Amino acid sequence: ERALAEQLESMRKRKRKLVDPLQFEMSIASEDLTGYVPQFAWEMAPASDAQKAALEKAGICPDEIGCAGKASLLMDKIAKRRAEGLATPKQIRQLEGRGFRRVGEWTMDQASALISRIAANGWRTPASIDPATYEPSREARAARVPTLRLGA
Incomplete structure (x- = not known):
């Protein structure tokens, strides 16, 4: 038994x-x-x-x-x-379970980056992210830092 x-x-x-x-x-x-x-x-x-x-x-x-x-x-x-290179079924389930939308259209890298960010925050969605309106492409553009080229 x-x-x-x-x-x-x-x-x-x-x-x-x-x-x-x-x-x-x-x-x-x-x-x-x-x-x-x-x-x-x-x-x-x-x-x-x-x-x-x-x-x-x-x-x-x-x-x-x-x-x-x-x-x-x-x-x-x-x-x-x-x-x-699109999100895997497990990534989609993980993020949709937290309220993110249209995760099926995300790339694997975008989903992985967000899941890593959530994991680093103790498996809580960071306060700076609203799952209902979050767009990974917009977030990636905002995170990029312009580079300066010196000399040449």
Whole structure:
């Protein structure tokens, strides 16, 4: 019984660390994911164990994925976002949970920089930041310091 209780507890903790696929779909504003309808027979099959493992590794909770086609499309979206340098599912969840908006459009570097700033502040959003109106590009421009070139 103790082993089963420990296993259930670890499953509960694992799910808290993963992102709900629907939340991710809405965050990245992907119409093809939210309105997904399987077209081929293979797409209607349940997601494979390999697909579930890949989604879990990417930070998505695989239990909510209904079919292999949607799992495949979701993995493609994640790979494309990674190649473009956009925020990861876990970064999006972390920042949206704190009230930041349109995080799905941020770059990985912008999200990482803000998460690092929040972590340095004891995991509290700094008082100088209003999550509802925060724009990372504007913040980055304000943080830049003009350089002076001497001589030449």
